[in-house]
Amino acid sequence: MSKFKTKFIHFFKLIFPSTGIELVVFLFFLVCYGYLGSYIAIHHKIIFDDRIPWDAYFSFDNKSIVMSGGSFERHPLSYYFFNWIREMALFFSNGKMDGNFRFALAWFSNIAVSLSVLQVFKYLKNIIGLPLLFSLLLILFFGSFSTTILLSFTPENFTYTLFLLTLFNHYSAIKLKKEEKIPTLALAFSGISIGGLTVTNIFKVFVPVVFEKDLFKSWKKFGNAAFKIIFTCVCFVLLYLNRIDFKYKMIFSKTNEQYEKFSNVKSTPTWDMILSYFLGGNILFSNFLVRDKHNMKGYDYKGIVMDVYSSWIPYIFITLLLGLIFWSYFKNFKNKLVQVLMISFLFDVAIHCILRFGLHTSYIYGGHFAFVYPLLLGWLFYAYKESPKMLSFLTVTFCILFAYLIVNNYLRMTEFFWFLNQYY
Numbered sequence: 001m002s003k004f005k006t007k008f009i010h011f012f013k014l015i016f017p018s019t020g021i022e023l024v025v026f027l028f029f030l031v032c033y034g035y036l037g038s039y040i041a042i043h044h045k046i047i048f049d050d051r052i053p054w055d056a057y058f059s060f061d062n063k064s065i066v067m068s069g070g071s072f073e074r075h076p077l078s079y080y081f082f083n084w085i086r087e088m089a090l091f092f093s094n095g096k097m098d099g100n101f102r103f104a105l106a107w108f109s110n111i112a113v114s115l116s117v118l119q120v121f122k123y124l125k126n127i128i129g130l131p132l133l134f135s136l137l138l139i140l141f142f143g144s145f146s147t148t149i150l151l152s153f154t155p156e157n158f159t160y161t162l163f164l165l166t167l168f169n170h171y172s173a174i175k176l177k178k179e180e181k182i183p184t185l186a187l188a189f190s191g192i193s194i195g196g197l198t199v200t201n202i203f204k205v206f207v208p209v210v211f212e213k214d215l216f217k218s219w220k221k222f223g224n225a226a227f228k229i230i231f232t233c234v235c236f237v238l239l240y241l242n243r244i245d246f247k248y249k250m251i252f253s254k255t256n257e258q259y260e261k262f263s264n265v266k267s268t269p270t271w272d273m274i275l276s277y278f279l280g281g282n283i284l285f286s287n288f289l290v291r292d293k294h295n296m297k298g299y300d301y302k303g304i305v306m307d308v309y310s311s312w313i314p315y316i317f318i319t320l321l322l323g324l325i326f327w328s329y330f331k332n333f334k335n336k337l338v339q340v341l342m343i344s345f346l347f348d349v350a351i352h353c354i355l356r357f358g359l360h361t362s363y364i365y366g367g368h369f370a371f372v373y374p375l376l377l378g379w380l381f382y383a384y385k386e387s388p389k390m391l392s393f394l395t396v397t398f399c400i401l402f403a404y405l406i407v408n409n410y411l412r413m414t415e416f417f418w419f420l421n422q423y424y
Contacts, residue, residue, distance in 0.1 A: 029114040037106035037153030059361040077196025105155040119166035142374040147366025158367030172208035191232040211336040276308035281363025285412035328380035
């Protein structure tokens with residue numbers, strides 16, 4: 001019993017603040033995001049409107065996700081998770097889908113995103129070992145991303161995927177740093193929960209296993225790793241098939257249908273979609289467009305989406321940031337923790353930029369990889385900790401990017417509130 005109690009305490013400390021500064025960080029974002037989400041939930045209907053199933057803002061499917069968890073071929077087990085979310089929100093609102101219901105949904109999202117920011121902070125502080133000032137600057141930078149701002153009040157799969165991925169990356173980094181193996185049950189639970197919310201992300205759970213110590217030098221260790229991965233896959237597949245009553249042919253037909261639907265958009269050049277949506281839209285809000293939408297049942301409404309950047313400055317911002325990210329990667333190429341982050345990120349690049357799945361709306365997928373940016377920037381600062389001149393250069397460059405991010409995203413959010421006041 002004492003061993004179980006110890007593991008539970010360690011798990012609790014892993015998820016929640018365990019020091020004074022971690023508590024301050026968590027409460028700061030909880031209050032900031034909480035105020036934003038509470039105001040939107042109380043004064044506007046956009047977070048959840050029973051008449052609007054999808055695309056009210058930035059292609060999020062709020063009502064569809066809350067009511068069903070989303071399509072089974074992309075989000076196979078999220079149905080069960082959002083049943084709990086919906087019932088807890090209904091309990092808070094006395095069974096009514098009103099302002100209190102929206103308020104509860106917004107706060108669930110707020111807590112998840114605030115805990116995600118906390119996981120990034122813990123990684124920067126405990127895994128990389130950055131000085132407190134750099135850690136605080138990087139999480140303020142991350143907390144100002146368009147992804148974290150939007151997900152902080154949006155009931156979506158990406159919201160909770162962000163939390164689960166940041167948590168698993170922190171946890172796996174602890175294990176790799178200590179040269180310990182990830183336990184089979186921990187890997188299975190992570191694979192089922194992360195892959196259950198978005199099926200493609202299950203691959204990312206297996207990446208740290210490949211970097212376990214002496215994996216390819218011992219048949220026993222290799223066999224153990226293979227068993228863990230196979231066990232996780234078997235558990236996941238059985239739960240997936242059970243979700244659809246073992247009608248496995250539906251997976252292939254629906255997946256192909258979704259791929260055709262979300263991968264054949266030719267209205268914008270591919271390079272611009274990559275820069276403006278996939279690389280940029282998750283960090284730096286671009287221009288907004290208001291479009292006419294309908295719910296297929298006779299109700300017309302307005303939706304707001306992102307357009308490509310109209311100024312050369314955001315393109316320079318994204319290029320500079322991407323340059324810093326790859327600089328960090330090549331500078332820390334022999335660091336297995338950096339390899340884990342980059343391989344996971346490149347997997348998303350392959351899905352959205354090479355296979356083009358959802359590239360025209362890839363700004364909504366930031367919950368899958370946006371946290372990689374502050375972590376790789378953290379490793380870059382760490383790599384030059386003994387070089388004051390280079391560290392000063394990096395700090396000045398970062399602060400310029402940070403200042404532009406704050407100004408741009410603040411102004412764009414005022415435009416978003418104009419949209420809310422006008423239509424919702």
